[in-house]
Amino acid sequence: MNKKEALIVLIRHSFLLPEETKAGLLAEVDAMAPEDVEALGLLLTKEKKDALAANTLELEEIDALVAKIQQKP
Amino acid sequence: MSKKSRLVFDLANSLSSRAILQNMEKFPSSHEKPPAGPPPLPEPVPVPPPLPERPEMPETESSRQSRNIVRESKWARLAADKDIQEGLGALARTAANAGISLADLMPAGIGEIGSWGADALKWTNWILRGLGLIEKNIDLTPSVSKMTATGSEAFEFISLGLMPSHAIETLLQLKREDLPKIRKMIVRIKKILAEEQADYLNNKREIDDAMEAFNNHDDHE
Numbered sequence: 001m002n003k004k005e006a007l008i009v010l011i012r013h014s015f016l017l018p019e020e021t022k023a024g025l026l027a028e029v030d031a032m033a034p035e036d037v038e039a040l041g042l043l044l045t046k047e048k049k050d051a052l053a054a055n056t057l058e059l060e061e062i063d064a065l066v067a068k069i070q071q072k073p
Numbered sequence: 074m075s076k077k078s079r080l081v082f083d084l085a086n087s088l089s090s091r092a093i094l095q096n097m098e099k100f101p102s103s104h105e106k107p108p109a110g111p112p113p114l115p116e117p118v119p120v121p122p123p124l125p126e127r128p129e130m131p132e133t134e135s136s137r138q139s140r141n142i143v144r145e146s147k148w149a150r151l152a153a154d155k156d157i158q159e160g161l162g163a164l165a166r167t168a169a170n171a172g173i174s175l176a177d178l179m180p181a182g183i184g185e186i187g188s189w190g191a192d193a194l195k196w197t198n199w200i201l202r203g204l205g206l207i208e209k210n211i212d213l214t215p216s217v218s219k220m221t222a223t224g225s226e227a228f229e230f231i232s233l234g235l236m237p238s239h240a241i242e243t244l245l246q247l248k249r250e251d252l253p254k255i256r257k258m259i260v261r262i263k264k265i266l267a268e269e270q271a272d273y274l275n276n277k278r279e280i281d282d283a284m285e286a287f288n289n290h291d292d293h294e
Contacts, residue, residue: 006286041287
């Protein structure tokens, strides 16, 4: 997978970007300079890693919170 | 970090901050009458299995920045959801009502200022909205009728100001409207977070390959 293809995948599966921004960026990827592809790809890779790591923990915390609320209606 | 990377970070940071500010303006005050009867329990949300543990990497300045951006953006995205906006509004209203109820415990009539103020706000809200002068609902207990709110102040006279009468309105508001909205918000947050997890698990190989393409540079940051 080359970097532009990778960037397209990361944009499509990004949690950080709203749908309109995703559409705008996807239309621009072909015309992007390699440095921009690199910078955006790096950001989205970090975003995805951090978000996935945090989500597992947050989902556990939310489960505990829901259980607490349901105990005291 | 290169200048371009820094530029993208700054851009993402400012976009996410702006989104949060815009969403804060939109925090609602509900105009709807809640349905009668006990609040419905939130529907269970299917949660995908947890991800395998990743080896811990030393944290760098860019990792910290990235994590802050993700956190801000995540909350900006969550706060754009209607159910979550309503839940946050309910949470803020509950905090304000709880504060007034606590202050209402103060003797010698000092505590009544907040309680009477909240009742005055309810009547002012009714008059101004009736005249079409304001659109927002500034009532702190919209699910409690004006008569109940004002009538509960009678307990202040009976108890010589010792009873926190605003607690009655606070509890009614919490039970009738705010607690169901807070529950709904929590379930919605869970659903959105679970969606992202599920999206990753369904497209794991493709996403992992894409992240791998940028991983070498990440390690040198």
